[in-house]
Amino acid sequence: MTRRCEGRVILLGAGPGDPDLMTVRGVKALGQAQLVVHDGLIDPRVLDLAPEGARRISVAKRRDRHTMPQEEINALLVREALAGRIVVRLKGGDPMIFGRGGEELAACEAAGVPVEVVPGVSAALGCAAEAGLPLTHRALASAVTFVAGTCQGLKEQDWRGLAGPGRTLVVYMGVATAAAIAEKLMADGVSPDMPVVILERGTHPGARAIRSLLADLGDVVARAGVMSPALLVIGRVAGLARAEDLLGRSPGLRAMAQAARIGEVTGA
Template sequence: MEIAPRTNEGRDTGQVILIGAGPGDPELLTLRAARALARADVVVHDGLVDTRVLDLAPQSATRISVAKKRARHTLPQEGINALLVEQALTGATVIRLKGGDPFVFGRGGEEVEALRAAGIRVEVIPGVSAALGCAAEAQLPLTHRDWSSAVSFVAGQCKGLSDQDWSGLAGKGRTLVIYMGVATGAAIAEKLICDGVAPEMPVAILERGTLPGARALRTLLADLGDMMHREDVQSPAVIVVGEVARLANAEDKLAAWAAAAESMA
């Protein structure tokens, strides 16, 4: 990927602003983020960032996609770090747009470290994390006085499930939110059940939350993998495990699972 160099003549070193673009709906962008976007010289953005958010940057701003998909990255993280440093050194105001929040499974910490090491001024503007935005749309409270007093966030695809310790994160009185778990739904269910979570624990899958075509589906933990396959659930999606999932304004898939289980009996 070749990027046209900018001239640094008469300009000081620029800055990088990491912005959380939220789960998709541009209306969820913060005022501070919108104001920062309006003065961008360069916008380095993830693939999940809605085009309506990108349109808030000046037409003259250079737009660079560093979209990542499972097992296929346009640029490795080290390359993205180097790109941000390179562009800032030209004197540009560089906006690094990330889906959700930069510091919630967004690798924002790695980018901040690289920029600090290079002596680049860096600012972070938080965004509505996918879990919060999707849950709000589905009217699913992640904590509730009657059902859950704790909530945890984990990645369902991060150095292999076997390397992750989820002990005590899901179960009675607790909510577990799983990012990046679409490809590993069956393994996630098996892992949690083996760790002692009841197979009948309610689960909600929030697909494309806040975006056109959003779906909220509800089933039980034992049916998670099969249901995701039956319904052809696609990324982006988050999985919510816990009693609060029963409160989601979601399409109930329990009847389909019960019928399938009865047919196999």
């Protein structure tokens, strides 16, 4: 007879940064932890919500440099849970949006480890809200798409239909490839004048929102010295964001934003 696993794994979304944006359920889950396996960008104030005696292991990931390969993270979660511990796998944003939560869930289930998923406020939602940026808008956008800017074979991707009239495109992990992303979108038919907002370190201290046009995106990212973590929001709704304009190229966007806020814009 197989012995029942006494431990368990909780895949927990920490939200976009500010600990006040964690869910009540998330705070309760973190308070049960005996081991916290956390991403590198987790705000220290979030980690402080774990019990004082809980062990903490950072499995920080950076572009092309991982503290611990994903297979080893999976094995760590399983091993510690099988040893009877409550393991909280703490991830930025939501664990199932570009967080490899699906891989960790499958590894735990395959090993017979009880696993629970506690959702978090995704980076796109939290950072956009901070900038006063609606990802959908009755007059401007009725669809939103999330993509990863680190995707392999960027030039072979077909992004037609992901950005343009009536749509909003949110690019995660796109700082290093911002110029190439803009070039590819324009090649696929998106207007060079499409509004863009860069949301850097959203909900963290020092957060910035920077306005651009698609054609200027690479230059703006370089000029502003934008660093990860940052999101790119591409679409007409970007003109509504409370954001700085480094190039002074978008008075028309500000006029459009004002009109949209008072309901004068029609059509999507």
